[in-house]
Amino acid sequence: MLGIGIIGPDKLFSGEAQATDNAETEDSQAPWFFKITGDYQGVIASAKTRHPIKTTFSVSKVNKITGAYVIEEGDRTRAGELVKAEIAGPNTLQFQWHDEDGNGTVRIIFSEDLAHFSGNWGNDTNLDLGNGWDGEKE
Numbered sequence: 001m002l003g004i005g006i007i008g009p010d011k012l013f014s015g016e017a018q019a020t021d022n023a024e025t026e027d028s029q030a031p032w033f034f035k036i037t038g039d040y041q042g043v044i045a046s047a048k049t050r051h052p053i054k055t056t057f058s059v060s061k062v063n064k065i066t067g068a069y070v071i072e073e074g075d076r077t078r079a080g081e082l083v084k085a086e087i088a089g090p091n092t093l094q095f096q097w098h099d100e101d102g103n104g105t106v107r108i109i110f111s112e113d114l115a116h117f118s119g120n121w122g123n124d125t126n127l128d129l130g131n132g133w134d135g136e137k138e
Contacts, residue, residue, distance in 0.1 A: 032091060034059050035114050040135025044071055044121070047130050055082075055135045067095060082106065097121065106133055 036057045044053040052072045059065050067082030080099030088094040091110040097103060107127055108119035116136040122128035 032110075032114065033065055033087070033093065036065075036110060039138045040117065041138060042117075042133070042135030044069075044134075045132040046128075049073075053133070053135070055133075057082075065093065069097070069099075071099075108133065 037059055038057065040055045040057070042053050042055065043050050045051075053069055055067060055069045057065065057067045065085035067085075069080050069082065071078045071080075078099055078101065080097055082095035082097050084096040086094045088107055089109075091112065091114070092107065093110075094105060094107045097106050102123060104121060104123040105127055106119055106121040108117045110117045114137070117134060119133045120127045120129050121131045121133050
């Protein structure tokens with residue numbers, strides 16, 4: 001088990017570091033996931049389609065990790081949310097996603113420098129390895 005714990009809407013960070021207003025403290029002592037905040041441009045894919053996606057991650061002062069995304073599907077723009085974050089391994093987060101077309105699970109693995117990620121998504125709790133989701137930090 002990782003010493004960091006699970007982060008979600010009703011769960012707080014279980015380690016010693018806490019979010020603060022002190023940027024120096026956050027940069028030098030904060031857990032890795034504090035450094036993912038911001039926008040990532042990428043592609044989301046299923047067996048039949050590939051679309052540009054912008055994924056945004058944030059970490060609140062109570063250590064809640066959340067995200068949002070916007071998919072460009074030709075004439076249509078679809079926005080959604082990433083909630084119920086869990087640390088699923090080194091540099092790895094798992095979220096529940098939801099938007100107007102449905103909901104499911106996405107597992108995201110960040111590069112060591114946290115500059116990009118790749119992941120898989122699926123409906124409900126089934127992660128379909130054929131459905132990709134990636135991004136590169138802006």
